[in-house]
Amino acid sequence: MLENWVVMPTCLPLVLRRCHACASERFRANGKFRVNANHKLIDAWLLALCTVCGDTTKFTVLERMNVRSVRPELLDRMHDNDPGLAAELLQDPVVRRRNRIALDWDNAWRLDTGGSDQLNREGSEGSEGSDVSVRFAARIPVRPVRLIAEGCGLSRAEVGRLITEGNLVSAIRLSGKLSGDFTFTLKR
Numbered sequence: 001m002l003e004n005w006v007v008m009p010t011c012l013p014l015v016l017r018r019c020h021a022c023a024s025e026r027f028r029a030n031g032k033f034r035v036n037a038n039h040k041l042i043d044a045w046l047l048a049l050c051t052v053c054g055d056t057t058k059f060t061v062l063e064r065m066n067v068r069s070v071r072p073e074l075l076d077r078m079h080d081n082d083p084g085l086a087a088e089l090l091q092d093p094v095v096r097r098r099n100r101i102a103l104d105w106d107n108a109w110r111l112d113t114g115g116s117d118q119l120n121r122e123g124s125e126g127s128e129g130s131d132v133s134v135r136f137a138a139r140i141p142v143r144p145v146r147l148i149a150e151g152c153g154l155s156r157a158e159v160g161r162l163i164t165e166g167n168l169v170s171a172i173r174l175s176g177k178l179s180g181d182f183t184f185t186l187k188r
Contacts, residue, residue, distance in 0.1 A: 001130060005151055006112045008137045012087055014104040015048055017057070024052035026104065029090060031083030034058065035075070042067045044078055046089055059099040061089055091139050109140045113151050129187040141177040144170070148184065162186070 015027040027048035035044045042065055045058035061078075062070065077085040089095050090103060134147060148168065149159045162168035170184035 013108045016102040019050040021055040022053040026051045031086040033078040139179040141179045144174045
């Protein structure tokens with residue numbers, strides 16, 4: 001039996017970057033944008049607030065671009081302060097590299113197991129095991145062992161034991177962090 005799990009964001013992640021006012025290292029993006037046009041050129045920034053002092057910082061989205069080269073729907077979303085656009089831009093590697101930021105996804109995601117409470121490890125009569133497909137709704141780096149432990153209602157140590165015994169198998173390496181889809185089989 002194939003089960004589908006989804007790792008879903010619950011809010012925007014914290015942005016890791018040093019605050020120039022208080023030396024804190026965390027900012028909360030609230031989905032607000034600032035757009036400034038100078039004749040035919042346009043600049044746009046995503047605004048974020050320091051979690052300690054509340055100081056505002058700007059993350060460059062567009063810099064000195066010709067207004068005609070920017071898609072009108074992108075400009076509309078920025079003028080409307082679209083939080084979905086903020087989430088897309090924070091996950092864009094070009095924006096992150098340009099602004100020298102990293103994301104902190106702690107407490108900003110949840111695992112949706114599709115209504116099933118937990119995988120039943122004891123299983124029903126004649127059942128070989130459970131196949132689970134894990135899909136990521138956003139590029140959220142999470143340890144697969146943590147997802148499996150949370151979804152199955154086990155401790156991480158128990159999941160590690162199942163892996164070493166060969167009762168938990170996957171085509172990908174289950175150590176480290178992943179942000180892409182994968183499947184695993186829990187043998188009974």
